[in-house]
Amino acid sequence: MRPITFLTTSAFAIVALSTTALPAFADDTDNPPWSMADKYWGAEEMAKARDHVQKNNGATPNYMIMGDRLEWQGTGSDGIFLWDAQGWYGGDLNKFWIKTEGEYSLADNEIEDAEVQAIWSRAISPFWDVQAGVRYDLAPKGRTHAVLGVQGLAPYWFEVDAAAFLSSGGDLSASVEAEYELRFSQRITLQPRAEVGFSASDIPELGIGSGITNFDTGVRLRYEIKREFAPYIGVEWQKSLGDTADFVRAGGGDPDDIVAVIGLRTWY
């Protein structure tokens, strides 16, 4: 904290304490950054305009909605539909995020896996945000987790989203995702992507074993009809590891699968 800010804050505190006894001092704390036009147009009018012009130049809130992966994956007979979407609202430093990810099985006509996160995000450096919040699992079960993570842009333009989850049952897990964008032209982009999952404990009812649970890596080739609207095709290698792989096998699945994907990346 700059010393001068500290002094100002202290002054505010002192005046705030004394206002009950001496309300006349309240005006002295109103220390506008400039005020010479007040005498021509009135202090009140200028205060409103000043407040507006300052907010309008640097503090306008923004939002974004993004479907990073809205795709069909060719697993099993009919495959699955996967969504991975985010949205945020806020200013440059503080943002409120919603993230959701899930899978809908076209064979079973049901949602197999779905979660939603509500997160407060704080910019801490040029390229990194710290994020904290809650995650709720819609399917399966109804677990709630505390979330703590970092999201940002690593050197050489790698987009990274890493988070640790502590469930209400006391289970600790984590995931790290990294994406890269390699442009072949101004509209055709190849996006390699990798995701690793960890779990500190066995959670048999979720089919999760301790250690590294899964490693998914793939590439998606998209065409940006507009920057905001880009259909893509791709391929992904989905590998379960350790005890998690055993759970998958026991359930009749393939712990080492290569799937084709067709999808859409879009934002607004």
Next chain:
Amino acid sequence: MFLDFQMDFIMFDRRKFLTTSLGAGAALGVSGLVPTWARPASMGNMGIPALTGTDFDLAVSKFKTRINGRVAMAVGVNGSVPAPLIRFREGDDITLNVTNTLDTDTSIHWHGLLVPFQMDGVPGVTFPGIKPNETFQYKFSVPQNGTYWYHSHSGLQEQSGHYGPIIIDPKGADSVKYDREYVLVLGDWTFTDPHRIFAKLKKNAESLNFNQSTVSDTKGLTGMWGAMRMSPNDLADVTGETYTYVINGHSTADNFNMVFNPGERVRLRIINAAAMTLFNVRMPGLPMTVVQADGLNVRPIETDEFQMGVAETYDVIVEPTEAKPFAFVAESIDRSGQVVATLGPKPGMRAQAPRLRAVPVLTMKDMGMDHSSMGGMSGMDNGSMEGMNAKPAAEMDHSAMGHDMGSGDMAGRKSDTMGQGSMSHGPNPNGPPVQLAKIEADIEVGPGVVNVAAMPTNRLNEPGIGLSDVPHRVLTYSQLRSLEPNPDMRKPGREVVVHLTSNMERYMWSFDGVKFSEVTESIKFMEGERVRLTLVNNTMMPHPIHLHGMFFDVVIPDYDDGYGTHRPRKHTIVTKPGEKLSVDISAEHVGDWAFHCHLIYHMHAGMMQVVSVLPNPQQSAAAPKMDHSKMDHTGMKGMK
């Protein structure tokens, strides 16, 4: 012809305007009210007449217009894009009645005009703004002549067409001789809502750039660029993909055509009224003689091309002797588009438009890391990050220097008197060190500041970005000389350093790492003071920096050590990437003056401040004699 007459009348007779022209505009549906001066020669514009007035009625409204053959919604003045030409005589008392027919506030700022500050037209700084259905009366006289312009200072209205030219004719004879004149107002039109453009930049700052690094051009992906997460291809935030570049509202297809008789001296008054676009201006095959910059006459200098920052004006004389059409080309700095007009011997001719030239890329020098001046530090290109976060030369242990910051007037700004003494990197690229009391903020890397330029250099003797290797002459700032001797020859008593800072990834732009929304103290000048303003550009983009109400006497290091008697004086100066430049200012006009980057989305993101010229009762009587040695920060106590 009917409309012609009407527009000329609008300037002088408000009643006529309200009864006649609004009706006509409504009947046309799409506004056909193109002012005479903005029409091509094929529609009768044989050069603009020297009409002058003293009373002007201007109505701000939202209306339909036609740009590049497409219907568009504009926000502008008197139903035309650009707005009417306001022409008056130096020293005259001017009255301008501005009526707001929008449903939001508006304003008009008279760019470069030395008006009383309460007439300067910046909402929240110099007046409250003009409310819907309100008529605001501006009254002033100005002690200057030349080419200027006016525009809204409210929201993003300027991007939607709220800008127009001003010509102030000299009291006596014009020192510039010419047979014919045209005004060329350069613009970057968009059919997209400007707020949507800003929102896109905030969501994905590179999304409007269609010249990004690819697998076949990986400079921006690897090495220092990749490590820093900075792009050498980031020449313009908003590009030809979004913009239709226009001259007087005419695209290349619309061909703004002008006429000349061979042998005539034709004066072109060029105004860059774009929202975001720096233009490279040239007339292939026709040398241009620059006679005026930012409204003030300069010693005539012949050149073939110049880069024009947003808000700058240049007057040039051309003397075509051959009876053939010449192209007037305004090319966007990132070469993503251009607009071409024609100067021909007959109305309606169309000159051959040149092809867009190869796109330039930025260099380490633009990052403020000029390796040629850094000796053994070139090993840093391997991606090592340490050096890049180095603090600027002036940053020392201030706490140990015992400066009294007590009063709080200088919140967040620290002072030292050390100049650049601690750096010894051979010849100083900024010229001999100046030992001035210095006010400089602490700049630290953080969410809003990606980079602090380790070795910013003075680049006034370089042409604009991308023009150093063209096969012809290009104007540089250091070539400009004022025609008249500078009015104030005092050396500055104090230096105020302002850092231009950004984080492109988050689309954050600021001065000294503080956005306008976070400013708690304006920058203070004192009436009668001669002060040096030093701008350090820590960003990768050129910024046209504009200070209202004052002119910058540009400090050109190789012109009499920066103290030449005929330094160019400007209201707007482009600060190149990685550049450190200085200007001297005579703070004569008491008031709060807006100070900002003239790229509208940079300003909207926070790259703005206010300079308060404080009244100085002791000095105002006997200005400019003051004891500058007592004018450092400690002397500022209690000035508020």
